[in-house]
Amino acid sequence: MSVLIDEHTQILCQGITGSVGTFHTQQGLDYGSKIVAGVTPGKGGSTHLDLPVYNTVSEVMQNHEIDATVIYVPAAFAADAILEAVEVEIPLIVCITEGIPVQDMIPVSDILKTSSSLLIGPNCPGIITPDQCKIGIMPGSIHKAGNVGIVSRSGTLTYVAVDQTCDHGQSTCIGIGGDPIHGLDFIECLTMFEHDRATEVIVLVGEIGGTAEEEAAEFIQTAVNKPIVSYIAGASAPPGKRMGHAGAIISGGKGTAEDKYKALENAGVHTVRTLAGISEAVNKILT
Amino acid sequence: MYIHEYQSKRLLHTYEIPIPRSEVFTQGDSIEKFVANFGGESWIVKAQIHSGGRGKAGGILWAHTKEELKQQIDKLMGTTLVTKQTDAAGLPINTLLVEKPANIKHEIYLSLLVDRASKKITAIASAEGGINIEEIAETSPEKISSVNIHKTSGIQGYHCRLLAQNLNLNKAQFKQFSHILKQMYTLFLDSDASLIEINPLIISDDESLLALDAKMNFDDNALFRHKKIASLKDTSQENPIELKAKQHDLNYVKLDGSIGCIVNGAGLAMATMDLIKHNGGEPANFLDVGGNTTGQRVTQAFNLLIDDKSVRSIFVNIFGGIVRCDVIAEGILQALEETELTLPVVVLLQGTNSEQGKEILKNKHKLITAVSELTEGAKLAIEKAGAQS
Structure with a gap:
């Protein structure tokens, strides 16, 4: 068992012929991921890395069974690409692209509410179930199949969390991305890990800003029984330079690392104050 | 990307949002000529830097005679200003906004921003505008109204009514308020803004609404499609x-x-x-x-x-x-x-x-x-x- 993806997941790559798309598709194929087709508008009918390339996602759906799509399309066109995948209700959409204008993501988030598609990202490393399927830009080699589920807002911090849990290995790792408006949040991921038989411990890596960790803490109190280890990055960050008051009014002064730690601790989460503490905390729970 | 108050006000003006009569004084301009051409009996000289808290730091000065106006311009121009929000080195003042003072009857707070929690554009208003708005939000949150605007519907009359509920506006003022909010929203979408804040939006003694100060922030990731906005960047304000x-x-x-x-x-x-x-x-x-x-x-x-x-x-x-x-x-x-x-x-x-x-x-x-x-x-x-x- 695992979360969202496994060895049978058939994957489409949008933006497959670009340099980033090419590189990471090759890495994914080498890892054993079942990438079956690509889309690049204008290059339909050709092949790339021995895979068929189509002009539109809808053409792909007429010819292949697709469970997930990964998007490497440049920022200016990425929201368009996500919406094209939502249109045909691809179950899982993973958007790696960073730098998407935030107002482009507002309609995406509205439309996702009425769709069965799930979005991971944007601006994220993707998702991996070690030894089965890798969708995204994470280095496959550092992962090992095991029983720790990882969910994180930051890319490289996810990798460090993987490294910290190398004694036990990982069930699935999900990088949900750090953009203000993104798809899957902690709560959805925690729900899936809670129901996943392969996952025994969950590692939640948060960051200052927003209130996603506080909401997760509230959810954990009633809905998660598995042990959770959590680290929040940014305790030492000075208050960001800002102009105007609107941000402070809307957040009501919430969103500091200390608020998040407090909320998580109240929910029974094992919090650690430095990254280096993750390994010890996980080992303690699993022995 | 932040822009200066005078640039924000020019944008507001383009969107038919009323602003006070003002002139911009930049380095190299002739003080004599500037003062001679700017009529009136009193003026406010405002340092243009990318920071709040200018008033308390001495970056906003009054002048009641033309001689005094010259002195105040001279006093601020070319200096650096350290405020609560800048670092110890402060920010250079290369531009001044000289404004005709308005007679303030009441100060309102009004802003639009992208709210990550609701994943929507949110409008915020309060009858208690001015520099203490953050404190008010913390101690008396009931004095702050906010409303999410669905991108599909766009801004509607009820958004304006909801926000204006506690603002004590008369009929004519509400009409102006709705116009201002709707125009702000259009500007917000047109420019990929992440923040537009008018604080204070004043009711003057002739009962009209006027944007007395404005702050704007734009999405860096979207500047590629807004060349005009991008050209407003002032690199002298960055470390x-x-x-x-x-x-x-x-x-x-x-x-x-x-x-x-x-x-x-x-x-x-x-x-x-x-x-x-x-x-x-x-x-x-x-x-x-x-x-x-x-x-x-x-x-x-x-x-x-x-x-x-x-x-x-x-x-x-x-x-x-x-x-x-x-x-x-x-x-x-x-x-x-x-x-x-x-x-x-x-x-x-x-x-x-x-x-x-x-x-x-x-x-x-x-x-x-x-x-x-x-x-x-x-x-x-x-x-x-x-x-x-």
């Missing part, structure tokens, strides 16, 4: 090292400590600062060289930190993913050849080929110490910084 970093596409924020940090990934960069602070040190900066960094980017990062004279040691913390640690290690050695660095460098390489990377760095350069663990690295960087100062 020179931060500016240089941006040119190299490095994500850098100057801090007050002595330990320079070079890290790949924003989250890991924050975590590295946490670690240094947790062990009793002070980071000199936040610096993210990007998830998939290269040797060349590390060289650029070293060059940046050399410019910061408060740095006493450097902690390089790279997690090799797709980019292998042995490649990064070679890059670091080359960077030391190419730069004039004289500070101790502690290097932690983790992830892909970390052992080979460490081996490459071993005893190669007198400035470098390779470590194998996070806490060890942070402690050593702190110790070396202490020995340098």
Whole structure:
């Protein structure tokens, strides 16, 4: 068992012929991921890395069974690409692209509410179930199949969390991305890990800003029984330079690392104050 | 991207939102001519810098005679202003906004922003506008109204009615308020803004509404499609090292400590600062060289930190993913050849080929110490910084 993806997941790559798309598709194929087709508008009918390339996602759906799509399309066109995948209700959409204008993501988030598609990202490393399927830009080699589920807002911090849990290995790792408006949040991921038989411990890596960790803490109190280890990055960050008051009014002064730690601790989460503490905390729970 | 008050007001004016009568005075303009042409009996001279808190810092001055106006312009122009929101060096004043004062009967707060919680554009209003709005939000949240605007429907009459509920506007004022809010929303969409704030939006003694101060912020990721907005950028308001970093596409924020940090990934960069602070040190900066960094980017990062004279040691913390640690290690050695660095460098390489990377760095350069663990690295960087100062 695992979360969202496994060895049978058939994957489409949008933006497959670009340099980033090419590189990471090759890495994914080498890892054993079942990438079956690509889309690049204008290059339909050709092949790339021995895979068929189509002009539109809808053409792909007429010819292949697709469970997930990964998007490497440049920022200016990425929201368009996500919406094209939502249109045909691809179950899982993973958007790696960073730098998407935030107002482009507002309609995406509205439309996702009425769709069965799930979005991971944007601006994220993707998702991996070690030894089965890798969708995204994470280095496959550092992962090992095991029983720790990882969910994180930051890319490289996810990798460090993987490294910290190398004694036990990982069930699935999900990088949900750090953009203000993104798809899957902690709560959805925690729900899936809670129901996943392969996952025994969950590692939640948060960051200052927003209130996603506080909401997760509230959810954990009633809905998660598995042990959770959590680290929040940014305790030492000075208050960001800002102009105007609107941000402070809307957040009501919430969103500091200390608020998040407090909320998580109240929910029974094992919090650690430095990254280096993750390994010890996980080992303690699993022995 | 932030812009100045005078630029924000020009944009408001373009969208038919009323602003006070004003003139812009820039460096090199003739004071004599400027004062002679600007009629009236009293004026407000406002320093144009990218920071709030200007009034309390002495950046907003009154003048009641033309002679006094000259003096006030002269007093502010070309100086730097330190406010509660700037660093100790302050920001240079190269532009002044000279305004005709309005007779304020009442101050309203009004803003639009992208709200990450609701994933929508949110409008906020309060009858108690002015400089204490954040305190009011904290102590009397019931005095603040907010409403989410669905992008499909756009702004509707009920949004305006909801927000105006507690503003005590008469019929004519409500009509003006609705017009202002709707125009603000259009500007927000047209320009990919992330914040438009009018504070205060005043009711003057002739009962009309007027935007007395305005702050705007635009989505950097969307500037590629707004050339006009992008051209409003004033680089004199940015820290020179931060500016240089941006040119190299490095994500850098100057801090007050002595330990320079070079890290790949924003989250890991924050975590590295946490670690240094947790062990009793002070980071000199936040610096993210990007998830998939290269040797060349590390060289650029070293060059940046050399410019910061408060740095006493450097902690390089790279997690090799797709980019292998042995490649990064070679890059670091080359960077030391190419730069004039004289500070101790502690290097932690983790992830892909970390052992080979460490081996490459071993005893190669007198400035470098390779470590194998996070806490060890942070402690050593702190110790070396202490020995340098």
